[in-house]
Amino acid sequence: MxxxxxxxxxxxxxxxxxxxxxxxxxxxxxxxxxxxxxxxxxxxxxxxxxxxxxxxxxxxxxxxxxxxxxxxxxxxxxxxxxxxxxxxxxxxVPTGRARTTPEEDVRRRDFIAAVGGTAATALTPTLASAAGSRIGISDVQNLQRRFAEVIASDHLHGGRISIESKAAALADEALELQKHGIATQRIRAQLYASAAAFMSSALWAAIDGRRFDAALEHHQKAASLAAMSGDSSIQFRIWSHAGSMYRHLGQVGDALAANDVARGLPVARRDPLFASLGHARHAAIHGLTGDSNAVRRSLGHAQDALDRADQASSRPVWITAFYDQSELDSLALAAHLAAGNWQDAEACAHRSTAQRRDTMRRSIAITTVRLARAQLGQGDLEPAVATAMSVPPEVSAHPRVRRMLAAFGTNLHERAPGSTSDLAWTAYAHDTWRTTT
Structure with a gap:
């Protein structure tokens, strides 16, 4: 042969x-x-x-x-x-059988109508119809509406690569308008701000999904675009996100420095709501150092600023969509949890959950897992396991929530190996995650 x-x-x-x-x-x-x-x-x-x-x-x-x-x-x-x-x-590559007939096209349209056309409209082009077209405020407003859609999707799902990809693609569309259209200097600045806003959402989705290498790349592009826009509110979002990114990486010095950039921007000096968010995130960073006095001091400043904030003021959708008393209590929970202040953490968790908006399912899940860890820190094993198990299975599949639940399981096993609670959690986690992956 x-x-x-x-x-x-x-x-x-x-x-x-x-x-x-x-x-x-x-x-x-x-x-x-x-x-x-x-x-x-x-x-x-x-x-x-x-x-x-x-x-x-x-x-x-x-x-x-x-x-x-x-x-x-x-x-x-x-x-x-x-x-x-x-x-x-x-x-x-489409196969021979995949080439559509008119009847199949009708069925496809019926399918799209049945599911609401969500995916088909997610990236509708915003480019001017031809190179050299004049770009006006209506184009900017269209981008801002789509940015609001990205924010809503992030609050509902969070951390997903699809959100990161869509936000980055929309940033590119805004820059294409900038490149090919005719616009005034004010409109150009708003286009840069829109592109920076989309990149800031891509940055947060990467952070939330624990894709930190991608997050670092997004931050560099977002910060550059925001600087060209001259919009201090979007600069605040980007540098505040950077502080959170470094906090999750355990790089306390970089986290404090990035958050200080955000807190030093004009919008944070002018608007108490921005100042409150800056102080609250500073408290969460201080929690990593174990400095309870610094945590309480920053939280006090955050609460004072929030109490002074005029809720009727016009602000960007990204901050009004999530930052309120519930989010402040959630950041206080993170700070006290990191510092080992278990009772304070549990109290903050209950306050945050009681006021949290129903649409923020991922945020509710994160608060719930943190509550479970606070209960575990006080030695309340059975309540802690019951709390962790109350996270809906479909939400527990989120990368950030999954890692938090895994850390909870590790802490539980270290504290009470072989206990009834330990065995119950291990069995539950195995069965739940097996069916959601």
Whole structure:
């Protein structure tokens, strides 16, 4: 029997498999595993259909290997939402059977109508119809409306790569308007502010999803755009986010420095609501140092400023959408928890939960897990486990919430290894996370 040379065998095998290099590259850019991509796609399918998808790690493997050249339509739409690009740009190739007939086009339109057209309209172009078109306030207002949609999606879902991708793509659209349109200096400044706002949302989504390398890159671009805009309110958001990023990384000095930049901006000196948020986040950073006096001092300043803030004042949507007494109590909870002030932390958790808006499901879950840790710190094992188990399974799949619950489980095991509470939590976590990934 004649043996083929090794090079010919390799070429033959590659011809059979047709590896999906584009999808692999997109995943590598986001440092995304097969499991993470499957989870993101399943969540987007739930947005489309109301039911969680069934994509598995094996499914993603088939995409990457080329075994599946053209996934079903709802999966293609979910992939488009995750990566903010077409299936073809992800390396998928329509098969002969995938070429549509007029009847199939009708069914596709019916499908889009049934799910509300959410994914189809998520990235509607905002570019001027032709190069050299005049850009006006209506274009800026359109960008601002879409920014409000990104904020709403972040509060509902948070941390998802699809939110990060969409926000970054919208920033690019704003810059394309800047590049090709004719506009006054004031409009150009607002376009830079819009691009910076979108990048700040991409930055926060990366932080919330614990993709810190991507967050660092987004911060650099966002800070540059914000500086060109001259808008101190969006500069505040970006540097305040940077402080939170460094806090989550455990880099206390960098966190304090970044938050000091935010607190020193004109908007923080002019508007007590911004000042309050700056002080509250400073308290959370001080918690990492264990300095309870500094924590209480910063929280006192934050509360005083919040009490002075005029709630009727016109402010950017990103701060009015989330910062209130409940968020201040949530940041106080984080600060006291980090400092080991368990009773203070528990009290803050209850106050925050009682006032939290129902739409902020991720924030409620984070507060709930922190409450469980505060209870655990006081030795209340059974109440702590019951509190942790009260987090809805679909929300516990969020990267940040998942890591917090995992840390809770580790702390519980270290405190009471083999106890009834420890065994109950281990079994619950295994069963819950197995069905949500």
């Amino acid at each position: 004649t043996r083929l040379p090794a090079q010919q065998v390799t070429v033959w095998l590659l011809g059979l498999m047709v590896l999906n290099v584009q999808l692999r590259s997109r995943m590598a850019e986001r440092r995304m595993t097969k499991v993470e991509l499957a989870h993101e796609v399943n969540l987007e399918i739930k947005v489309l259909t109301g039911r969680l998808g069934t994509v598995s790690e094996r499914t993603v493997h088939n995409w990457l290997s080329g075994s599946t050249r053209w996934p079903p339509e709802k999966i293609r739409r979910a992939l488009k939402a995750v990566f903010a690009c077409t299936p073809e740009e992800l390396g998928f």
